[in-house]
Amino acid sequence: MTDAVTTNELSLALAAAADRIRSLHKRSVESVVFIGRELRQVKDLLPHGDFLSWIDKEFRMTPRTAQNYMRTVDLCEKYETVSYLEASAIYALAAPSTPEPTRQEIISRIEGGEKLPAGEVKEIIADAKKEQAKAKVSPDQRKRDQQREARRRREIEKHRAEMDAANERRRQALRVAVALIKSSLSDRLEDLVAALHEAHCYDLARELSAPVNAYAAARDGY
Secondary structure, eight states: OOTTSOHHHHHHHHHHHHHHHHHTOSSSHHHHHHHHHHHHHHHHHSOTTHHHHHHHHHHOOOHHHHHHHHHHHHHHHHOGGGGGSOHHHHHHHHOTTSOHHHHHHHHHHHHTTOOOOHHHHHHHHHHHHHHHHHHHSOHHHHHHHHHHHHHHHHHHHHHHHHHHHHHHHHHHHHHHHHHHHHHHOTTTHHHHHHHHHHTTOHHHHHHHHHHHHHHHHHHHTO
16 A cells, blocks of 8 residues: 555545445456456555455455455456356366366367357366376375275175174074974964064064964864
């Protein structure tokens, strides 16, 4: 902020900028660019550190949103053809996390006359970020990730094998129990099965049902 700007002049300039931004706070590219320019001018007017307080006080605007606006202006001023994109696509293109080669590729395609919808622009950028993240993984980290995945799969297989073994032991124990019951209560099996059903012991009742049915049929002469 220069000494030539008085406190009153600064207050008037800030109030005027705030009014203009409020009236144009919509998502058309023209408005976004206009807002970005206003924010950039206000930032240059204010002492260091006061800009964030000002945007919060005037608009409840986050620093990230303000940066999006100003980066959009920078990109549109540098590459005029970018302004034909939708605002959301420009935000994505101007973001510092967008790989520079990808940004230049998209800009070249636009300057070549290609019409790119916002969804495609963002998809290209998202794919590039994924590839960039993969490229940043060191061979040692990749090896550790592979080892971790292999351990996870072994643990899953071990757990599945343990469950299968437990189920098999349960089935064997059930067969032993059935054999003991059949040998001890051959003439009372029907009553036992009914009692088991009443107690919701369905597995054991089902195992005993076959001999009970056979016994009933023999008893009734079928």
